[in-house]
Amino acid sequence: MTTAPPAPPETDAAAFVAALRRLKAWSGLSYRQLERRATEAGHTLPYSTAATMLGRDRLPREELVAAFVAACGVRAEEAEAWLDARVAIACGPPAETAVPSRTVAADPDPRHREGAEDVLRSGRARRVRPRRRTFAVAAAVAIMLFGGLTATGAFADDVEVERTGTPLYLPRS
Structure with a gap:
């Protein structure tokens, strides 16, 4: 050595x-x-x-x-x-610090939705809209509505109990 x-x-x-x-x-x-x-x-x-x-x-x-x-x-x-x-x-290699990866877009065009961002990739801007967040919020609202309707008994079928005349509780003997 x-x-x-x-x-x-x-x-x-x-x-x-x-x-x-x-x-x-x-x-x-x-x-x-x-x-x-x-x-x-x-x-x-x-x-x-x-x-x-x-x-x-x-x-x-x-x-x-x-x-x-x-x-x-x-x-x-x-x-x-x-x-x-x-x-x-x-x-992995260190991240590049010279070019910012994301900047908030100041777009005067009213057709673009609020919250959209421009992402810089290789010098060209690309429009990104927050679709995942919108989908997640919509799914959460749908689950809450369905759960609320189920809890209130909106989907329960009480007609069968009325037709048979059977009480919900059996009388005690």
Whole structure:
């Protein structure tokens, strides 16, 4: 271990796992030795989990990366770089702050409904109307009306009881 360990990439999960494989090769340790060194460092890293982690191209969990990097003998500052790179890949690229994503439209045209907004996407404005909210309010009102009518007995069929002459309550004997 005279050379520096490989640096973590921040491009995608496959490149990150490939860099973890290079880190294992750099350490020169077997999976069983990695398990023992992780335990000595206070982590849990079963050898089968480490082998499975390096055999896939998916982003491993943060605690596995911390245990693996510590077992490979990476110093604390460099280990933080590995964890930061993993978080950067998991969270995706930072959002653009130069262009506002939504602005309220000041449209003089009275045909457009109130509450509509212009959404800027790639320099062009697109009209968005709050349809989901309107549908949700209409559905809630319909449910309340139906529930109220059901509770008052508007849908009850009392005609059958009147025809048979059967009282609603049986007389006590």
